[in-house]
Amino acid sequence: MTHTKPGKLICVGTGMRMAGQLTPLARSYIETADVVVAAVPNRFARKWLQDIAKQYICLLDYYDDCDIEGKNRHDTYRRMSATILDEVRAGKTVCAAFYGHPGIFACISHMAIKAARAEGFSAEMLPGISAEDCLVADLGLDPGATGMVSMEATQFMIFERRLDPTALLILWQPYIAGDLTRKRFDTTSARLQVLVDKLARDYPLDHAVILYEAATNPLETPRMDTIRLRDLPTATLNGITTLVIPAAFTLQRDQATVDLLNALPQAESEAMQTA
Ligand SMILES: C[S@@+](CC[C@H](N)C(=O)[O-])C[C@H]1O[C@@H](n2cnc3c(N)ncnc32)[C@H](O)[C@@H]1O
Incomplete structure (x- = not known):
């Protein structure tokens, strides 16, 4: 699919500790994007991002929305995703940064990528080191x-x-x-x-x-x-x-299935192995 619209989203993970766990590709997007939008709780990581980003938008305060009557964490996540989308719609290359892996127990990046693609923008996720x-x-x-x-x-x-x-x-x-x-x-x-x-x-x-x-x-x-x-x-x-x-019990052999496998004609099982 070709994307003619200006505006692009890249979601990156910073790892659990940025020192040594941030991939070179994620770092390069953080440095070169027009704006970095981030919800990174670790203050050292946040400071580092703020220092190297061309522009930095912090989403952490959005969690306070949960104090508002009738709002919950999902409203916060939707608002975070909407902020990311606003920057993409403005024609910017947006790097959305999350700690760990940006897509593991982190619905904001999935939401934002889906919405950006639905509007015809280029959007992708880079893997990071998760918990x-x-x-x-x-x-x-x-x-x-x-x-x-x-x-x-x-x-x-x-x-x-x-x-x-x-x-x-x-x-x-x-x-x-x-x-x-x-x-x-x-x-x-x-x-x-x-x-x-x-x-x-x-x-x-x-x-x-x-x-x-x-x-x-x-x-x-x-x-x-x-x-x-x-x-x-x-x-x-x-x-x-x-x-x-951790596992509490040892694996029990499923003898019925093992018997079925052993009963397969020899030639058929060899064919399966080489397929
Ligand atoms: C919203 S999820 C974020 C996960 C993150 N995106 C990742 O890639 O690991 C928050 C949960 O991740 C886990 N988590 C976050 N930081 C962690 C850490 N330093 N060590 C172990 N688990 C952690 C905890 O279960 C925490 O409640």
């Missing part, structure tokens, strides 16, 4: 070993979800677990108890779970606190905590 990437490295957990399920804590609570306790489970945003108003930036031990009770359908209460926080600057070390699942309601959960639940 999940960091936790795999810091905790030494290979998703390939058991498989991995990754979802938002409140989404797990309020929808019918089937868990597989033989796989690694990552629950994002436990610090707002069970907030149905979508306005709050905290949780309560009562809500966390509801989360624990639901997890206890599949996991033993004494299962060891990890409160993980990737380092956000080079002088920090990651938080990797192991607690019992039952103790989650009294644990300290920050905005940057991710709940990591």
Whole structure:
């Protein structure tokens, strides 16, 4: 598709700590874009962006909209996306920067890209280093070993979800677990108890779970606190905590499927392997 309209959007991630985790391509867009629009909470990262961007628009204050009667986080996200679009419509090359990966648990970039493309603008996302990437490295957990399920804590609570306790489970945003108003930036031990009770359908209460926080600057070390699942309601959960639940049981062989595979004619299975 050719884009004749001036105005372009590139969504980039800054990594969990910019020093060393920002890709050269993302950096180049940050430096050369007409405007950088960003929701980056780390003040050192923000200062660095402000210093190298030609123009900088900070979206962080938009979170205050949640204090307004009748508004919630989704209104904030829509307003952030609308601000990004306004700059694109003005014919600028816009670099929207988010911490981590711009498209992982970051709906604003997806919203803005969809809207920009619908209006005929060029829009793309560059991958970044997410919290999940960091936790795999810091905790030494290979998703390939058991498989991995990754979802938002409140989404797990309020929808019918089937868990597989033989796989690694990552629950994002436990610090707002069970907030149905979508306005709050905290949780309560009562809500966390509801989360624990639901997890206890599949996991033993004494299962060891990890409160993980990737380092956000080079002088920090990651938080990797192991607690019992039952103790989650009294644990300290920050905005940057991710709940990591390692597999509780070993994989059970699906003998019926293995038998079916073994029963396939030899030639057919060889053909499948070379296809
Ligand atoms: C809105 S999501 C942003 C995720 C981000 N886009 C990424 O690529 O990792 C916020 C959630 O990401 C996770 N998170 C953010 N910062 C983190 C950190 N330093 N360590 C571990 N998890 C983090 C937490 O679960 C947090 O509640």
